[in-house]
């Protein structure tokens with residue numbers, strides 16, 4: 001059995017990786033207290049002992065607001081911690097997959113869908129940390145596969161207390177009679193986390209470098225929900241445009257999929273996945 005080490009295993013993505021791969025890999029999933037990724041020696045020792053074939057590095061301060069409030073702490077974790085993982089992976093010759101973010105494109109002069117080789121100047125602390133982490137990881141370990149993830153969701157809650165997401169928030173709001181308002185000034189891919197999890201194994205075979213890794217979406221969030229409602233035959237009267245969010249600096253962090261497709265990895269579009277998942281939930285609830 002091949003060995004897989006996952007950082008951030010208690011998190012939203014990490015817990016789903018463990019669930020999906022547990023029968024097919026021997027897994028090491030050190031908790032934050034077992035292996036603080038900012039502790040370089042500890043990271044090296046854990047990887048040296050377990051000798052993974054593949055490492056998925058998902059540990060991070062993923063809360064954008066928290067990074068703004070605590071830049072020093074988040075820098076240590078998101079940049080220094082990532083570098084430690086990439087370096088230790090290189091020493092044990094493990095293929096290292098590093099979770100980055102579409103937020104690196106926020107502030108980019110170019111219009112979306114953005115390509116990996118574009119010059120980027122991220123606007124927020126989180127985006128800057130992720131970008132620097134990408135560069136540091138590739139410098140220490142050129143075989144690293146950097147995954148620029150988009151906004152991920154699941155239809156189910158795996159663990160009490162995990163952070164919310166687009167799909168479950170929408171599903172919850174649908175049960176109320178309130179208006180549903182979504183930003184018109186935000187264009188971004190929204191991806192089923194299970195698609196991400198299933199495709200990770202394929203990344204073992206791709207060349208080191210940066211990859212956009214998620215569903216394509218050229219619609220703003222309001223239009224995304226509108227099209228979803230139309231496809232499902234739902235009344236769109238409840239949908240309202242939120243003109244304020246990102247009004248001062250409209251955001252388009254949608255990602256181009258060409259490089260990933262050339263590596264044989266194809267995600268369904270954001271709307272396609274959302275509609276399919278919503279239909280599955282409705283079927284489940286009706287049975």
Ligand SMILES: NC(=O)c1ccc[n+]([C@@H]2O[C@H](COP(=O)([O-])OP(=O)(O)OC[C@H]3O[C@@H](n4cnc5c(N)ncnc54)[C@H](OP(=O)(O)O)[C@@H]3O)[C@@H](O)[C@H]2O)c1
Pocket residue numbers: 007008009010011012013014031032033035036037038057058059060061062063077081099100101102149150151152153163
């Ligand atoms: N969720 C999204 O939509 C999204 C979108 C784009 C990119 N990403 C990126 O994808 C990755 C996974 O995101 P996520 O949503 O699963 O994050 P998450 O739910 O916030 O989980 C983060 C994980 O990191 C661990 N962690 C934090 N500091 C650590 C440290 N110093 N040492 C060891 N572990 C530490 C946390 O453990 P404790 O809770 O015990 O501290 C937790 O298990 C992150 O890199 C994130 O930036 C996520």
